Amino acid sequence: MFCKSLLRTGSLTICRTPTGFGVSSAAVSLLKNNNVKRHCSSSSDVGNNTLKTMEELHGPSFLTSLYWLFGKGYFDITHEMQIEHKKIYGPLWKSKYGPLVVVNVASADLIEQVLRQEGKLPVRSDMPHWREYRQLRRQAYGPLTEMGPEWQRIRSILNPRMLKPRHVSNYSPAINQVVTDFIQRIQRLRDERGGGLLVSDMAGELYRFAFEGICSVLFETRMGCLNDDVPEETQKFIESVGEMFRLSSVVVLFPKSLWPYLPFWKHFVVVWDHLFRIAKMLIDSKVKEIQGKIEKGEPVEGEYLTHLLTSDKMSVTEIQGSITELLLAGVDTTSNTISWALYHLAREPEIQETLYEEVKSVCPGDKIPAAEDIAKMAWLKATVKETLRLYPVVPGNARVIVDNEIVVSGYLFPKKTLFHLCHYAVSYEESNFPEPHVFRPERWLRGEDRLKQHPFGSIPFGFGIRACLGRRVAELEMYCVLSRLIKQFEVRPDPSGKTVKAKTRTLMVPGTPINLQFLDRK
Numbered sequence: 280m281f282c283k284s285l286l287r288t289g290s291l292t293i294c295r296t297p298t299g300f301g302v303s304s305a306a307v308s309l310l311k312n313n314n315v316k317r318h319c320s321s322s323s324d325v326g327n328n329t330l331k332t333m334e335e336l337h338g339p340s341f342l343t344s345l346y347w348l349f350g351k352g353y354f355d356i357t358h359e360m361q362i363e364h365k366k367i368y369g370p371l372w373k374s375k376y377g378p379l380v381v382v383n384v385a386s387a388d389l390i391e392q393v394l395r396q397e398g399k400l401p402v403r404s405d406m407p408h409w410r411e412y413r414q415l416r417r418q419a420y421g422p423l424t425e426m427g428p429e430w431q432r433i434r435s436i437l438n439p440r441m442l443k444p445r446h447v448s449n450y451s452p453a454i455n456q457v458v459t460d461f462i463q464r465i466q467r468l469r470d471e472r473g474g475g476l477l478v479s480d481m482a483g484e485l486y487r488f489a490f491e492g493i494c495s496v497l498f499e500t501r502m503g504c505l506n507d508d509v510p511e512e513t514q515k516f517i518e519s520v521g522e523m524f525r526l527s528s529v530v531v532l533f534p535k536s537l538w539p540y541l542p543f544w545k546h547f548v549v550v551w552d553h554l555f556r557i558a559k560m561l562i563d564s565k566v567k568e569i570q571g572k573i574e575k576g577e578p579v580e581g582e583y584l585t586h587l588l589t590s591d592k593m594s595v596t597e598i599q600g601s602i603t604e605l606l607l608a609g610v611d612t613t614s615n616t617i618s619w620a621l622y623h624l625a626r627e628p629e630i631q632e633t634l635y636e637e638v639k640s641v642c643p644g645d646k647i648p649a650a651e652d653i654a655k656m657a658w659l660k661a662t663v664k665e666t667l668r669l670y671p672v673v674p675g676n677a678r679v680i681v682d683n684e685i686v687v688s689g690y691l692f693p694k695k696t697l698f699h700l701c702h703y704a705v706s707y708e709e710s711n712f713p714e715p716h717v718f719r720p721e722r723w724l725r726g727e728d729r730l731k732q733h734p735f736g737s738i739p740f741g742f743g744i745r746a747c748l749g750r751r752v753a754e755l756e757m758y759c760v761l762s763r764l765i766k767q768f769e770v771r772p773d774p775s776g777k778t779v780k781a782k783t784r785t786l787m788v789p790g791t792p793i794n795l796q797f798l799d800r801k
C-alpha cells in the first residue's frame with residue numbers, strides 16, 4: 280500500500296505516501312463533526328456532504344515537476360517554486376514524484392485545517408536512513424527519528440527543561456559566556472583579517488557560535504569552537520555533522536535494499552559512528568563528574584544533561600540518542616536565522632538604531648541581558664519574528680497524519696497522506712503581511728495590525744505537539760547574541776553592496792557569503 284522509497288528535493292523531504300483513495304462513512308461523519316475549530320472548510324461542503332477525493336486534486340505531473348526543478352532551475356530555490364505553483368494551482372495542489380504523491384498546502388487557513396486535525400502521534404518523515412543506522416549499531420532513537428507512543432514518551436521527558444521558560448532562563452549564563460567569546464572572535468577577525476572593519480562569511484562564524492552555544496546547554500561543556508585553534512576532536516565533530524547531512528541527502532535517493540552496496544553508505548555509517556562516539560565521551564565524562572560528587576557527598580548541580588542523567592527516566596543510551604539529535608536540529612537553524620537578521624539590520628540603520636536604544640535602556644552600561652531583561656525588549660523579539668517570517672528556516676515542512684483521515688478545503692485525505700506545508704509561500708501572503716517583501720519588525724509589535732494577522736500566517740517553529748523542541752533555547756540564543764552585538768557594534772553592510780539571496784538546502788540558507796562591517800560604538 281505504501282511506497283517506501285524516499286526522495287529529497289531541496290526543502291522537500293518526501294517519504295511514505297498512500298496510493299489508495301475513497302470516501303468512507305467514517306469520513307463523512309468526520310466532516311460533519313469537523314474538529315477544525317477556526318477558519319474551517321466552507322459550510323456548504325459540510326451541508327452538501329460533497330467530498331472530493333485526492334484523485335480530483337490538480338497539480339503538476341512527475342515530468343512537469345522535474346522540468347520545474349531541473350529545467351527551470353528551481354532545484355536550489357524550491358521555496359520560490361511554492362509561490363509560483365500557488366499562482367498556477369491555488370493554495371492546495373498535488374505534486375507527483377514518481378509513485379509518490381505530495382499534497383501541498385499553501386494558505387494560512389488550510390495549514391491551520393491540517394494541523395488542527397492531526398492526532399496524538401503525528402509524523403514528519405520516517406527518516407529511514409537515520410533509523411537504519413540506529414538499528415545497525417543498536418543505538419536509541421531520538422525525538423527526530425522516533426515514532427508512535429515511544430516518541431510521545433521521550434518528548435514528555437525532554438520537553439520540560441527545553442520548553443518551560445523558567446527552566447530555559449537558567450541557560451542564559453552559559454549562553455552569554457559563549458556570546459562574550461563570539462564578540463571577541465568578531466573583534467579579532469575584523470582587526471586581523473578584515474582591515475579593522477570587515478568580517479567575511481558571517482553564516483560560517485555563526486555556525487561555530489551556534490555549535491558552541493548548543494553544546495554548552497546540552498552537554499554542559501565548552502567545546503572550543505570559537506578558539507583560534509579549534510581542538511582536533513571538536514573540529515572533527517563539527518565536520519562530521521556537516522558530512523552526515525551531506526551524505527543523508529544522497530543516501531535517501533536510493534532504495535534501502537541497495538544501501539549496503541553503496542560506498543557512501545559505509546561513509547555515512549562511519550560519520551554517524553564518530554558523532555555517537557563523541558556524544559558518548561561527553562556524556563560519560565558528565566556521569567563520572569556526577570559520581571565523583573556523590574561519593575564526596577557534594578550537592579549535584581547542573582542543567583540539562585545533569586537533569587536527564589539524575590532523573591533516571593531514560594537510559595544513558597537513550598540520552599545519547601536524544602541529545603545527539605537535539606544537537607543536529609539546533610545548529611544551522613539558529614545560525615542561519617541570526618545571519619539573516621544581521622544582514623537586514625545592517626541594511627536598515629533606522630531599525631538598528633531603534634534596537635540599540637531599546638537594548639541600552641533595558642541594559643545600561645556593561646549590564647549583560649538576562650532572560651528577564653530580554654522579556655522587556657519588544658523590538659528585539661519583533662526583529663527575530665520578522666526574520667523568521669522572511670526566512671522561515673524550514674520553508675516547507677512535511678507532515679503525515681497517521682491516526683485519522685482528514686478533510687481539507689472539501690477534499691477527503693486518507694490516513695498517512697503526505698502533506699507539504701508551504702510555510703514560505705504563506706509568509707508572503709499579502710493579505711496577512713502588506714508589502715510582504717519588506718523587512719518590517721513593527722508588524723509584530725502589539726497593535727491593531729498584529730491583531731489582524733492570521734495565527735498560522737507565520738509559524739516558523741511548527742505547531743502542536745510535534746513542534747520544535749528547541750524553540751525556547753533557540754530564541755534565547757538569538758536574543759542574547761543579537762542584543763549584545765547591536766549594543767557593541769554598529770553593523771554595516773558589505774561595502775561591495777552585493778545582495779544575498781536565499782537558496783534551499785533543506786533549510787533556507789544564504790546563497791552567497793554574508794560579509795558585514797563592525798564599527799565599535801562609542
Ligand code: HEM
Nearest residue numbers: 422608609612613673739740741742745746747748749753
Ligand atoms: C531558529 C531556530 C529553529 C527553528 C526555526 C526550528 C524549526 C523547527 C521546525 C519547523 C520543526 C518541525 C516542527 C513541526 O514539524 O511542526 C522543528 C523540529 C525540531 N526542532 Fe527545531 N528549530 C530551531 C532550533 C532548534 C534547536 C536549537 C533545537 C535543539 C535544541 C531544535 C530541536 C528540534 C527538534 C528535536 C525537533 C523535532 C521535534 C519532534 O519531532 O518531536 N530546534 N524545528
